[in-house]
Amino acid sequence: MRRYKLTITPQEHHIDSVTKEIKLTGSAFELTDDGLHIGHTYNWNISNEDIVKWNINIGNPDIDLQDKTMYRFPKLDLPRQKVDLLKEKYNVKVIRDKDKADVHILSQKYMESILETTWNNVYEFKYVFAFLKSLKDSNKLTKTGLDKIRLLLVGLPTDSWIEINKNYFGADYGDTKMDLFLEFLQERISEVQKSHNFNRSVVVKPNNIKAFNDICNSTAEKVLDVDIIDVINSDLVVLESNEFTNVENMILSSDKDNRSLALEMLANCNINKSFDVVSGIYYWYIEYLRDTTNWNSVNVKAFRKKMHKYENGSELTHVGSYDRYIKLLTEDNKLTTFAVDSTKEKFYKNVLTKLVSGDHSAFNIKIEDVELSNKYPIQNLNIND
Numbered sequence: 001m002r003r004y005k006l007t008i009t010p011q012e013h014h015i016d017s018v019t020k021e022i023k024l025t026g027s028a029f030e031l032t033d034d035g036l037h038i039g040h041t042y043n044w045n046i047s048n049e050d051i052v053k054w055n056i057n058i059g060n061p062d063i064d065l066q067d068k069t070m071y072r073f074p075k076l077d078l079p080r081q082k083v084d085l086l087k088e089k090y091n092v093k094v095i096r097d098k099d100k101a102d103v104h105i106l107s108q109k110y111m112e113s114i115l116e117t118t119w120n121n122v123y124e125f126k127y128v129f130a131f132l133k134s135l136k137d138s139n140k141l142t143k144t145g146l147d148k149i150r151l152l153l154v155g156l157p158t159d160s161w162i163e164i165n166k167n168y169f170g171a172d173y174g175d176t177k178m179d180l181f182l183e184f185l186q187e188r189i190s191e192v193q194k195s196h197n198f199n200r201s202v203v204v205k206p207n208n209i210k211a212f213n214d215i216c217n218s219t220a221e222k223v224l225d226v227d228i229i230d231v232i233n234s235d236l237v238v239l240e241s242n243e244f245t246n247v248e249n250m251i252l253s254s255d256k257d258n259r260s261l262a263l264e265m266l267a268n269c270n271i272n273k274s275f276d277v278v279s280g281i282y283y284w285y286i287e288y289l290r291d292t293t294n295w296n297s298v299n300v301k302a303f304r305k306k307m308h309k310y311e312n313g314s315e316l317t318h319v320g321s322y323d324r325y326i327k328l329l330t331e332d333n334k335l336t337t338f339a340v341d342s343t344k345e346k347f348y349k350n351v352l353t354k355l356v357s358g359d360h361s362a363f364n365i366k367i368e369d370v371e372l373s374n375k376y377p378i379q380n381l382n383i384n385d
Contacts, residue, residue: 002160003037003122003203006030006152009167010181022181024141026148036204036212037122037161038115046112046202047308048224054202058106058215058222061230065090071101071220075110077302078225082232089235104218107225108305114208114215117200122161127195129153131164134188140181161201164189229302230272239265239274241338247277251285260292267303275332276339283310283325284346316350330376344370 007030010022039054041047052059070092072078086092095101132149135141141149156162166189204212215222239247250262266278282289294300304311309328314321322343329335348367356363 001037002157003034003163004156004160005032005034005163005165006128007032007165007167008185010178010185021139022177023139024135024145026142026144028145029148029152031152031156033206034163034203035206036209038202038204040199040201041117042199044200046108046115046117048108048226048305050202051108051111051224056111056216058111059224059227060221061227063103063221063223063227063231065092065103065231067091068102069093069095069100070103070105071095071098073098073104073106073110075113076105076107076225077109077298077305078105078107078228079298079302082229082299082302085232086228098218098220101220104215104220104222105225105228106215106222114204114212115202116205117202119200120163120165121193121196122163122201122203123192123195125156125158125160125162127192128162128164131188131192134191138184138188140184164192225302226306229306233268233270233272236268236270238270239277241277241336241342244277244280244338244342247281248285251281251288256291256293259288260294263289263292263294263300267300271303271306275334276329276336276342279307279310279325279329279334280339280342282307283314283328284316286311286314316346317354319347319351322347322351326372326376335376340372340376344372 008024009028009030010024011028038056039050041050043050048059065086067090072094083092083094087094098104132153136146136149166185247262247265250258250265253259253262262281266281269278271278289295309332310325314325325343326335326340329339345367348370352365352370356365
């Protein structure tokens with residue numbers, strides 16, 4: 001869908017020659033092409049989940065790679081040695097002509113170079129139309145202003161999204177009539193703003209439209225680099241729940257080489273089938289993982305991209321940290337009995353026993369008393385262990 005920016009600039013000379021009231025002339029309105037409107041995101045950065053949500057038709061974790069030719073787009077976090085594994089197992093060939101490739105591999109990072117986020121809200125055509133009509137109905141337009149609006153509306157697709165940009169440069173503040181007019185204008189714009197309660201909007205700027213359309217219109221199957229990593233990892237070793245403590249001890253070691261080895265183990269296991277173990281280490285001990293020799297290696301960067309939702313920091317003594325971890329696992333359909341039990345044990349040790357425990361406490365609480373909320377019923381757990 002097209003996106004436009006409507007700039008409104010009231011100025012001193014926008015005065016009706018007959019009534020002497022301030023009205024908007026044709027020169028007060030400017031409409032510019034702002035690219036394509038893609039959608040909205042509640043994330044600070046564009047995520048793989050956003051890309052799938054916007055129906056850009058990228059991403060397929062179940063892709064069949066057997067005997068396929070692949071084209072690698074720029075900005076991939078896909079280690080060359082892992083691509084070599086694909087070549088050996090699936091007879092995959094990497095070629096340089098994207099028009100002849102069966103599969104296009106893209107990344108969140110590359111899509112972020114095409115898709116931009118902005119705090120500037122955009123509104124559906126019908127709401128902007130109603131706003132402009134209210135200016136006419138309230139007699140706030142000169143004849144040239146009305147003619148300009150009609151001309152603008154004729155050229156706008158009805159499914160377009162429009163940003164309203166107020167430019168008060170040149171307005172004579174302090175003038176009673178101008179102040180009242182600006183107040184009226186802001187009230188009308190505020191009515192439009194009530195129509196949406198979005199966060200950041202996502203746009204393809206005009207200079208990136210061709211690249212974006214080339215991706216969307218291609219007949220090749222489009223997958224994310226994280227999907228390819230999942231295919232590669234499917235045959236790798238599974239970290240069982242009984243190995244959590246050993247990996248945890250390695251991560252907590254004062255020996256950086258030991259921590260680096262543990263991080264390499266996490267990055268080179270079957271992440272999907274080891275998710276409760278991997279996510280538990282990544283979520284609670286991210287700062288230890290950062291203090292390693294291989295944190296910025298290509299292999300680990302690919303692993304970090306897979307686990308990005310779990311790296312925003314966690315405080316062991318804060319109840320919200322435990323809530324968030326359980327919710328994240330539920331969203332990913334990765335909440336296992338081991339994840340629940342290990343989180344409950346950590347919560348009991350680091351939160352509850354600090355509040356209610358010891359010989360001097362009048363109260364007592366047992367770990368058996370800690371239960372998972374009904375929001376996350378046991379029968380819905382994705383049990384892998």
